[in-house]
Amino acid sequence: MRFNTKTIHGNQKHDETTGAVMPPIFQTSTYAQSSPGKHKGYEYSRTGNPTRTALENALASIENGNYGLAFGSGLAAIDAVMKLFKPGDEIISTNDLYGGTFRLFTKIFEKYGLKFHFVPMNNTNGIIEKINKNTKLIWVETPTNPMLNIIDIESTSIIAKKHKILLAVDNTFATPYIQTPLDLGADIVMHSATKYIGGHSDLVMGALIVKDKTLSEQLYFIQNASGAVCGPMDSFLALRGIKTLHVRMQRHCENARLIAAYLENHPKVETVYYPGLENHPNHIIAKKQMRDFGGMISFTTKGNNYDDAIHIVENLKFFTLAESLGGVESLAGHPASMTHASIPKEEREKTGVVASLIRLSVGIEAVEDLIEDLEQAIG
Numbered sequence: 337m338r339f340n341t342k343t344i345h346g347n348q349k350h351d352e353t354t355g356a357v358m359p360p361i362f363q364t365s366t367y368a369q370s371s372p373g374k375h376k377g378y379e380y381s382r383t384g385n386p387t388r389t390a391l392e393n394a395l396a397s398i399e400n401g402n403y404g405l406a407f408g409s410g411l412a413a414i415d416a417v418m419k420l421f422k423p424g425d426e427i428i429s430t431n432d433l434y435g436g437t438f439r440l441f442t443k444i445f446e447k448y449g450l451k452f453h454f455v456p457m458n459n460t461n462g463i464i465e466k467i468n469k470n471t472k473l474i475w476v477e478t479p480t481n482p483m484l485n486i487i488d489i490e491s492t493s494i495i496a497k498k499h500k501i502l503l504a505v506d507n508t509f510a511t512p513y514i515q516t517p518l519d520l521g522a523d524i525v526m527h528s529a530t531k532y533i534g535g536h537s538d539l540v541m542g543a544l545i546v547k548d549k550t551l552s553e554q555l556y557f558i559q560n561a562s563g564a565v566c567g568p569m570d571s572f573l574a575l576r577g578i579k580t581l582h583v584r585m586q587r588h589c590e591n592a593r594l595i596a597a598y599l600e601n602h603p604k605v606e607t608v609y610y611p612g613l614e615n616h617p618n619h620i621i622a623k624k625q626m627r628d629f630g631g632m633i634s635f636t637t638k639g640n641n642y643d644d645a646i647h648i649v650e651n652l653k654f655f656t657l658a659e660s661l662g663g664v665e666s667l668a669g670h671p672a673s674m675t676h677a678s679i680p681k682e683e684r685e686k687t688g689v690v691a692s693l694i695r696l697s698v699g700i701e702a703v704e705d706l707i708e709d710l711e712q713a714i715g
């Protein structure tokens with residue numbers, strides 16, 4: 337089955353009791369039992385809910401995995417991965433990543449004895465240097481948020497396998513329309529399903545997808561034992577989002593490509609970060625592992641002036657100034673003061689999150705309107 341069919345049919349079936357074509361929203365916390373322990377497969381909605389099951393199966397299909405798990409947020413999904421480990425275990429992570437992930441690692445899990453190494457992953461040397469007998473996981477976000485660096489998943493997975501370390505990939509920015517990390521050797525794919533999977537900025541959700549049965553059982557145990565599940569209504573919305581993922585992504589990519597080209601030629605723009613540009617430092621890896629280049633663009637303005645950046649984001653009309661990304665509508669953000677404010681300034685600036693950096697989540701509106709909007713705001 338091809339990807340565009342999987343989004344609509346992959347691991348999805350009509351409701352067996354009524355024939356409902358769309359999965360019913362099982363808005364229930366519990367399920368009747370005929371005798372203690374005798375039930376129809378569901379006993380309590382933290383443990384399992386049929387609408388969530390429908391979503392989890394669809395997630396497994398689109399990521400070419402065998403098992404999907406849905407959580408109450410992207411961070412809740414990452415939190416579940418971290419609970420696979422014990423004090424003293426070490427994790428090597430991308431140094432340029434979503435600020436909330438950095439905060440979860442350093443402010444929560446370091447307290448419980450996990451040790452994190454944040455390294456640039458433009459080449460694998462940085463990773464190899466940090467590997468020791470306690471290393472249990474390599475955490476990769478690619479493209480990275482917000483600098484749009486591309487990390488070679490396949491090369492990283494070869495190192496991980498050699499040292500018997502798990503490899504997890506945050507696939508939020510790319511989505512399985514663009515790349516399927518499990519096919520490239522990753523063990524765990526993670527999503528902030530709040531973004532492109534949901535696609536309409538109307539829910540907060542996370543997901544994990546794996547191939548391995550034992551790993552799925554460990555994660556399922558944590559999902560149930562820690563309890564950060566998503567509700568049936570949000571599961572339904574995310575499943576509906578998946579059905580149009582391919583058409584939305586196609587337009588996100590088309591629009592972003594044109595906007596990146598426009599920004600590149602703008603006299604007031606200093607640097608454009610978009611993996612589809614030939615001058616992007618990781619363009620060759622991007623071409624190798626991605627089927628397209630996505631809808632996210634970051635750029636800086638000449639002079640790296642904070643006020644110029646704020647003037648632009650305040651004056652955009654179709655790009656709403658807001659956190660988040662991946663919805664049908666265009667959004668703009670100022671990472672240094674918004675999504676990445678939880679990363680210390682020196683750390684942040686080392687990765688390129690400077691005062692004039694603006695991040696665009698290019699929506700699926702008419703691209704001409706989006707370019708005119710940028711034109712009037714940048715001036």
Ligand code: P1T
Binds near residue numbers: 437541661
């Ligand atoms: O917000 P939540 O659903 O908990 O997902 C966290 C998360 C994880 N990984 C990546 C790559 C992300 O971008 C996010 C959330 N990011 C934003 C809210 C943002 O505006 O960048």
